[in-house]
Amino acid sequence: xxxxxxxxxxxxxxxxxxxxxxxxxxxxxxxxxxxxxxxxxxxxxxxxxxxxxxxxxxxxxxxxxxxxxxxxxxxxxxxxxxxxxxxxxxxxxxxxxxxxxxxxxxxxxxxxxxxxxxxxxxxxxxxxxxxxxxxxxxxxxxxxxxxxxxxxxxxxxxxxxxxxxxxxxxxxxxxxxxxxxxxxxxxxxxxxxxxxxxxxxxxxxxxxxxxxxxxxxxxxxxxxxxxxxxxxxxxxxxxxxxxxxxxxxxxxxxxxxxxxxxxxxxxxxxxxxxxxxxxxxxxxxxxxxxxxxxxxxxxxxxxxxxxxxxxxxxxxxxxxxxxxxxxxxxxxxxxx
Amino acid sequence: xxxxxxxxxxxxxxxxxxxxxxxxxxxxxxxxxxxxxxxxxxxxxxxxxxxxxxxxxxxxxxxxxxxxxxxxxxxxxxxxxxxxxxxxxxxxxxxxxxxxxxxxxxxxxxxxxxxxxxxxxxxxxxxxxxxxxxxxxxxxxxxxxxxxxxxxxxxxxxxxxxxxxxxxxxxxxxxxxxxxxxxxxxxxxxxxxxxxxxxxxxxxxxxxxxxxxxxxxxxxxxxxxxxxxxxxxx
Numbered sequence: 001x002x003x004x005x006x007x008x009x010x011x012x013x014x015x016x017x018x019x020x021x022x023x024x025x026x027x028x029x030x031x032x033x034x035x036x037x038x039x040x041x042x043x044x045x046x047x048x049x050x051x052x053x054x055x056x057x058x059x060x061x062x063x064x065x066x067x068x069x070x071x072x073x074x075x076x077x078x079x080x081x082x083x084x085x086x087x088x089x090x091x092x093x094x095x096x097x098x099x100x101x102x103x104x105x106x107x108x109x110x111x112x113x114x115x116x117x118x119x120x121x122x123x124x125x126x127x128x129x130x131x132x133x134x135x136x137x138x139x140x141x142x143x144x145x146x147x148x149x150x151x152x153x154x155x156x157x158x159x160x161x162x163x164x165x166x167x168x169x170x171x172x173x174x175x176x177x178x179x180x181x182x183x184x185x186x187x188x189x190x191x192x193x194x195x196x197x198x199x200x201x202x203x204x205x206x207x208x209x210x211x212x213x214x215x216x217x218x219x220x221x222x223x224x225x226x227x228x229x230x231x232x233x234x235x236x237x238x239x240x241x242x243x244x245x246x247x248x249x250x251x252x253x254x255x256x257x258x259x260x261x262x263x264x265x266x267x268x269x270x271x272x273x274x275x276x277x278x279x280x281x282x283x284x285x286x287x288x289x290x291x292x293x294x295x296x297x298x299x300x301x302x303x304x305x306x307x308x309x310x311x312x313x314x315x316x317x318x319x320x321x322x323x324x325x326x327x328x329x330x331x332x333x334x335x336x
Numbered sequence: 337x338x339x340x341x342x343x344x345x346x347x348x349x350x351x352x353x354x355x356x357x358x359x360x361x362x363x364x365x366x367x368x369x370x371x372x373x374x375x376x377x378x379x380x381x382x383x384x385x386x387x388x389x390x391x392x393x394x395x396x397x398x399x400x401x402x403x404x405x406x407x408x409x410x411x412x413x414x415x416x417x418x419x420x421x422x423x424x425x426x427x428x429x430x431x432x433x434x435x436x437x438x439x440x441x442x443x444x445x446x447x448x449x450x451x452x453x454x455x456x457x458x459x460x461x462x463x464x465x466x467x468x469x470x471x472x473x474x475x476x477x478x479x480x481x482x483x484x485x486x487x488x489x490x491x492x493x494x495x496x497x498x499x500x501x502x503x504x505x506x507x508x509x510x511x512x513x514x515x516x517x518x519x520x521x522x523x524x525x526x527x528x529x530x531x532x533x534x535x536x537x538x539x540x541x542x543x544x545x546x547x548x549x550x551x552x553x554x555x556x557x558x559x560x561x562x563x564x565x566x567x568x569x570x
Contacts, residue, residue, distance in 0.1 A: 190440070193429065197437045200426040207418060208483070209409045209441025 006291040008160040012149075014283060018276045020168040020237060023175035026271030027230035028248065029255035030182065031223045033267040036256070037199040038219040039100070041113035046227060047249035048124035051242055052091055053228025054235035055132050056084035058139045065141070073143035077232055078170065084232060089224035095120055096220055104216070121249075129242050137240040142166060167237040178229060179268060182222065186264070191218060199262075247312060251278070254315040258322045260329030269330055274315045282308045337400075339364045339522045340385070340416070340491045345394030347384040353392070354380045355546040362491065362524045362539065367517045369554065371530035371567065372543035378526040379421065381543070382495050385524075386418045387411050399490070412441055417484035421495040421526075424480035427469025431460050434468045434479050438486030453482040456512060474505035481512070485521075492516060494525035498532075510536050531568050534558050542567060 028050060035043040043049075060080035064070070071079045099120055103113050146169045149161025186192040198205040198215045206212065231245065238244070251274050259270025285303035306314065322329060338361030348354040355377040362368035370378045383389045385396055387408040395404040398414055406414065417438075426434050435450060454461035457478040463471065468479050477497060484492060497513065498506040506529065514536055517523045527533035534540045537554035542563055550563055557563050 190436070193433050193436065194440055196429055197426045197433075197440075200428050201423055204420070204423060204426065205437075207408055207412070207420075208437050209412060210437070 002291040004156075005158050005160045006288050008152075008156075008158055008162050009288055009291070012160065012162045014276070014279050016162075016164055016168055018272070018279045020171045021279070022272035022275030023171050024230055024234045024237070024271075025251055025255045025275050026268040027175055027178065027226050027233070028252035029259065029267035029271050030179070030264055031226040031230065032252060032256045033262060033264055034219055034223050034226070037262045038195060038215060039104070039113075041110040041117060042253070043223075044114065044117045044249060045095075045120040045124055046223075046252065047245040047247075048121050048128065049088065049092065049224065049227035050231030050234065050248065051128050051245035052124060052231070053084055053088040053224075054231035054240050054245075055128050055242075056087040056228065057081065057232040057235065058132065058137055058240060060084055061139045061141075071142060073166070074170070075140050075142045075166065075236055077139060077236055081229065081232060085225050085228045088228035089221050092220040092224040092227075093217070095124075096216070101216075121246075125242065125246060132242070134242055137235075139240060140167065140236050165237070167233070171233045171237060174229060174233065178226070182226075183264070185222075195219065250312055251275075251315040254319040258318055258329055260331035263329070263331045266329050266331035273330070274318060277318055278311050278314045281305045281314050282311055338362055338397075339399060340524065341397050342381065342385050343394050343397065345381070345384055345396070346392045347380065347389050348392075349380075349389070353546070355384065357394070358543065358546065358548055359394075359551075360385065360524070360541055362522045364490070364522050365517055365520045366538035367513060367523045367525070367536055367554075368539040368541065369530075369533040369537040370524070370526045370541045370543060371533060372549070373567065375545075376543040377546040378543055379495055380546075382418075382493055382524075382526050386416065386493060409441060412487055412489075415487070415490035417487060417489035417492045419480045419484045419492070419494045419497065421499055425468045425476050425483065428467055430465050431468050431471070431479055432464040435460075435482050435486055438483035442487055449486050449488055453485055456485075456515060457482055472505075473501045474508065477501060477505075477509055478512070481509075481516075485516070489521065491522045491524060494523065496526055496528055498527065498529055506532065531558070534568075 028046060031049070032043055032046050035041065035046070057077045057080060060083055061076045064076050064080055070076050099116060100113065103116055143166055145163055146166055147162065147164040149163040152162045153159070186196060194205070194210045195215050195218060197208065198210055198212065202212070234248065255270035255274045256267050257270070258273055259266025259268065282304065286299070286301070289299070289303060341359070341361035343359055344357050346353055346356050358377070358381055360368070360370060360381060370381060372378055380389065384391050387406055391404055395402055397403065398416065403411060403414060408418070426437060429437065435453060439449065459475060460478055460482060463475065468476060471479065481494070481497070494513070497509050501509065510532060513523055513525070525533065534554040534557050540552060540554045540557040541548060542550040542557065550557060550560065552560070558568070
């Protein structure tokens, strides 16, 4: 029984949150990977694009609540998500038209475009705070839990409860759907194949009659979709605050690089590696030991390797280690 | 009357001309080779004929039609295929996807051509689901040629098809080129290995310093004392 309690504890505090956070990072890292492989620059503005997507969802949620439309047990954000995605895509295309296209036509080095993307990041961040304000916004509504801790305890008779929040369930399911759609598109459709061809060998793609502007357009549509969904899910799960997305860029980049830059499968794996590392290293293990070893040996401390304040440092340590030891990442990607 | 001909073209990079008043041509079902020493402008002529470089003087005719001012993609639609010397495949795409990309511009799935190419290069059929970047040099070259053949071109242009492959593989590639020509496709190629190229060519163009030096059938060029001495190593 004690053993099962320990397992439940791990599932509740590491497995479920890790899968959720990992999904959010994976979606973000996929967006960065798309831009990196097709447009050939590291897009530091991606965190703000996610923030923009989340902001669109919040504004639409408010609008829909005022109109009295809701999704019942699901959060309203789910039904307005398609509209929010379209708004985010339009924003991406506007930014591309007025900023990135210029540098593409100049055939600028990717480092220059990277710095441009930092400018876009600050601009977008400012714009978002101007529109919605810098404060905390909670836009979750509907049923809070899929599985309540109390119900779980009553059902199994264990001391520890296992809770699954609605947002966690939605995050994992939406991520699976989106990733499946993306891989189907890239590997099975003609347009998707032409995008991979363009990212492989631009000159030969031109010779084969692949239209680069169309490839760029589709890349932004995919990126905008991924950013909006990832941002909205993160905001639903942890409440929305514009500044948090600035910090989110770092673990997202770490995910993309750890997994193997430019490799979509790697981006997903990387997202989960980073998410679970952060949770495993900042988790207080005292309670688990309480269940697994005799009580008189249980130490007094929290048995936490690092305080949760150092969460971001964990992804950085992994990032540096990967770049030093295996610069191509887990899945063989490009070396930056 | 050639199927594809470049007439008295002058071209180069930026303001520096490399090729002067040069004429090249190839007939239906025949192989024509452009040979010459390093820096003779062989590849430059090829790029100019395919529209990758601006032509300053002269014109390019395909089947009697002036195509001098067409974009490379438009030339593909007119029935030309081009295999660049390097970076001529999509390394992370599978062999079959590489071939499909060759037919991208035609808006069809190119099933017939796919069968023809797999017939021509059986090894590609065996490896059709493998990433093209994982193949050997000779197999990559087959993928590159196959990709260019997907639009069923009237003229196939090859820039140094034997670059970087062993002599045995080169022989194989040359055999395939002869097979392609037998099907009625005109083949125009630039070759570093002048002797072997001229042996299979109906027509040969010896270039030096951007100018036509000799133009004759492959066999007579091989027999020509001066050509032998200067370009074929005696």
